Amino acid sequence: MIEYLYLGRVAYDDALRIQAEVAALRLAGVIENTLLLLEHPPVLTLGRNASRANVLASDELLSQRGVTLHEINRGGDVTYHGPGQLVGYPIFDLRSLQNSRGGRLGPVDFVRLMEEALIRLCGVYGVRAGRIAGLTGVWCGLHDSQPGPARERKIAAIGIHVSRGITSHGFAFNVSTDLRDFxxxxxxxITDKPVTSLNLEVPPDVTIPSLENVAHQAASQFGHVFAQQVLAIDSLDTLRAHAEARENFPANDTPLQTPTEVHRLHGEPDRPIDA
Known part of the structure; x- marks a missing residue:
């Protein structure tokens, strides 16, 4: 089961706190795998492997533009989040998922499945997308008649963190993002490949979708790729209520011993069951 929430626009600091809260609930086993979907005000994030040199703007210019900067624990380098970009934070327990070989899903497998979900999301709107070997993310232009660095356009960035089997951070998918901020x-x-957005890539006869519409489609594609049922949750308060209910009424209520009445019905002597 994947439960998902569309949260609208959320400040980046608030989103970090929400991720930490939801990750703790998932680790405790009181919620299902949860996909948080939202957008941010303008912000730059520096992953663990980031080089400050890849931030081209001065601190003064960032301040003038109202762009904040955060150093975080996901993988990857620097990326931009802003209005018109769908950000997804899957808070999943990798131990609950299997790879194609029937083994436990690892972080790299998880990223590949995220890419697949976003590639299929592009396809919903008539946009062909794919992967580039050695570069994490989702790209358009790979099927153009003259492929090359100028043709390959990045539509989605991905970077995750895994702690005690629980994932956080995730993807940024450009829908109607102002690409000038990049x-x-x-x-x-990456210096030789431009970014793009869904509204620039859709065919002329396709209506440009709203961010919320894309969010619901993204959740659906996650369900398909991870082979999980998907359920929309209307608010964080509802998610918290579900967690509280499971804490108070745990699902694992199987008795350690067979009730005496059951043995008597079968004409058997009372005996315990090995735990």
Whole structure:
């Protein structure tokens, strides 16, 4: 089961706190795998492997533009979040998922499945997308008649963190993002490939979707790729209520011993069951 919430626009600091809260609930086993979907005000994030040199704007210019900067614990380099970009934070327990070989899903497998979900999301709107070997993320232009660095356009960035089997951080998918803001950085440290957005890539006869519409489609594609049922949750308060209910009424209520009445019905002597 994947439960998902569309939270609208959320300040980045608030989103970090929400992720930490939801990750703690998932680790405790009182909620299902949960996909948080939202957008941020303008912000730059520096992953564990980031080089400050890939932030091209001065601190003064960032302040003038109202862009904040955060150093965080996800993988990857520097990326931009802002209005019109769908951000997804899957808070999943990798131990609850299996890879195609029937083993436990690892972080790299998880990232590949996220890419697949976003590739399929592009396809919902008639946009062909795919992967580039050695570069995490989702790209358009791979099927153009003359492929090359100028043709390969990044539509989604991905960077995750895993702690005690629980994932956090996730993906940034450009829907109607103002791409001029990417001029503040070398996105993900890449200098020879531009970024793009869904509204620039959709065919002329396709209606440009709203961010919320794309969020619901993204959740659906996660369900398909991870082979999980998907359930929309209307608010964080509802998610917290579900967690509280499971804490108070745990699902694992199987008795350690067979009730005496059961033995008597079968004409058997009373005996315990090995735990």
């Amino acid at each position: 001029q503040l950085i070398n996105p993900c440290g």
